[in-house]
Amino acid sequence: MANDIIPDIKMGNIGTQLKCTMTKPDPSSSGRIAVDISNNNTIKIELENPRGKKTLLNATLTNTGTDGKMYHTDSTGVFDRSGRWRVRGVVTFNSGFKFQGTWTGFFVGE
Numbered sequence: 001m002a003n004d005i006i007p008d009i010k011m012g013n014i015g016t017q018l019k020c021t022m023t024k025p026d027p028s029s030s031g032r033i034a035v036d037i038s039n040n041n042t043i044k045i046e047l048e049n050p051r052g053k054k055t056l057l058n059a060t061l062t063n064t065g066t067d068g069k070m071y072h073t074d075s076t077g078v079f080d081r082s083g084r085w086r087v088r089g090v091v092t093f094n095s096g097f098k099f100q101g102t103w104t105g106f107f108v109g110e
Helices: none
Strands: 017-021 023-025 032-034 040-048 054-058 069-073 083-093 098-100 104-109
Touching: 017 040, 017 083, 040 069
Parallel strands: none
Antiparallel strands: 017 069, 023 032, 040 054, 040 083, 083 098, 083 104
16 A cells, blocks of 8 residues: 655655644643743754754744743754654753653654
């Protein structure tokens, strides 16, 4: 059976927006809650290509940061090969604590 899924991201695309939400386990339930990233030194989005090469990209807070949301808009055409890519958020707080999110995979087509 053929795979009829057409990827939303293609090699050579420019302007793709990568979005990450930093979360942690909620101690009062079995769910997850947003990490407040408003008081941070740096926020980055880490991207890993299909060959394992990792790149840190500068990110911007989507709102105030209290909701854990950040994004990066690609302006250079970072998607240079097809295959399975991974993305996660990385936040370094002013205290020096570094919080790395969970990797999430996606497919880039030709």
